[in-house]
Amino acid sequence: MPTDGGATMPTPDVSLRDGATAHRVLHLHERVLGKNEQQAALNRKLFHKKGFRVINVLSAPGSGKTALLERTLTDLRGELRGAVIVGDLATDNDAKRLQRSGAPIVQITTGTVCHLESAMIARACEQLDLDAIDLLFIENVGNLVCPASFDLGEGLRVVLASVTEGEDKPLKYPTLFKTADIVLLTKIELADVAGFERATAHRNVREIATRAEILEVSARTGQGLEAWYHLLRGMVHAHA
Ligand code: MG
Ligand code: ZN
Numbered sequence: 056m057p058t059d060g061g062a063t064m065p066t067p068d069v070s071l072r073d074g075a076t077a078h079r080v081l082h083l084h085e086r087v088l089g090k091n092e093q094q095a096a097l098n099r100k101l102f103h104k105k106g107f108r109v110i111n112v113l114s115a116p117g118s119g120k121t122a123l124l125e126r127t128l129t130d131l132r133g134e135l136r137g138a139v140i141v142g143d144l145a146t147d148n149d150a151k152r153l154q155r156s157g158a159p160i161v162q163i164t165t166g167t168v169c170h171l172e173s174a175m176i177a178r179a180c181e182q183l184d185l186d187a188i189d190l191l192f193i194e195n196v197g198n199l200v201c202p203a204s205f206d207l208g209e210g211l212r213v214v215l216a217s218v219t220e221g222e223d224k225p226l227k228y229p230t231l232f233k234t235a236d237i238v239l240l241t242k243i244e245l246a247d248v249a250g251f252e253r254a255t256a257h258r259n260v261r262e263i264a265t266r267a268e269i270l271e272v273s274a275r276t277g278q279g280l281e282a283w284y285h286l287l288r289g290m291v292h293a294h295a
Contacts, residue, residue, distance in 0.1 A: 094173035098208025114215035116197030128156035218251035
């Protein structure tokens with residue numbers, strides 16, 4: 056019988072065709088998620104009490120999460136007090152890059168864990184002055200699969216897909232895209248070079264992320280960013 060309290064996910068060492076093992080692994084998975092959800096609820100309560108908005112930023116590796124956040128924090132400096140908790144398997148490269156914006160940044164290095172969990176966010180928050188934040192971004196580990204299942208206590212999910220990834224990302228990863236409040240089509244300045252079919256991409260996003268706002272943006276040229284900032288400002292002011 057497992058006695059680890061569900062804190063870690065075991066690697067199944069026998070074939071999942073074994074029905075009993077499959078059932079047990081599934082059961083453990085549910086307990087991990089249950090524990091995550093309890094902490095996520097506590098996080099959400101804390102964020103609410105402190106009065107700031109929290110955005111979970113999700114995408115595949117290399118879609119431009121860090122570039123977008125660096126530009127966003129820089130452009131909104133002096134207007135909105137932003138902060139970032141950034142998760143990566145290894146290195147603090149992204150934290151260093153984000154620090155150039157002058158905003159408070161906390162790096163979480165997850166090692167072998169390919170997603171962020173609510174307990175990691177709670178610990179990272181201890182390193183931030185929560186009374187001096189309007190907007191907290193959580194840059195999740197680049198991964199379109201399991202971060203979808205882990206609520207971090209965020210108020211909003213933003214999913215990025217870059218034009219170089221093709222138009223069918225939402226169709227291939229519907230679980231994540233379904234939970235998106237905003238979908239950003241990034242690196243839009245490369246759309247023509249990449250042969251990116253805008254209309255197809257929009258249709259695919261709309262099919263899966265039925266309620267999401269869809270924006271085309273470029274962190275490099277600034278295209279579309281005003282609409283993104285408009286959403287962020289609206290969020291903060293609605294909350295205030
Ligand atoms: Mg990054
Ligand atoms: Zn994972």
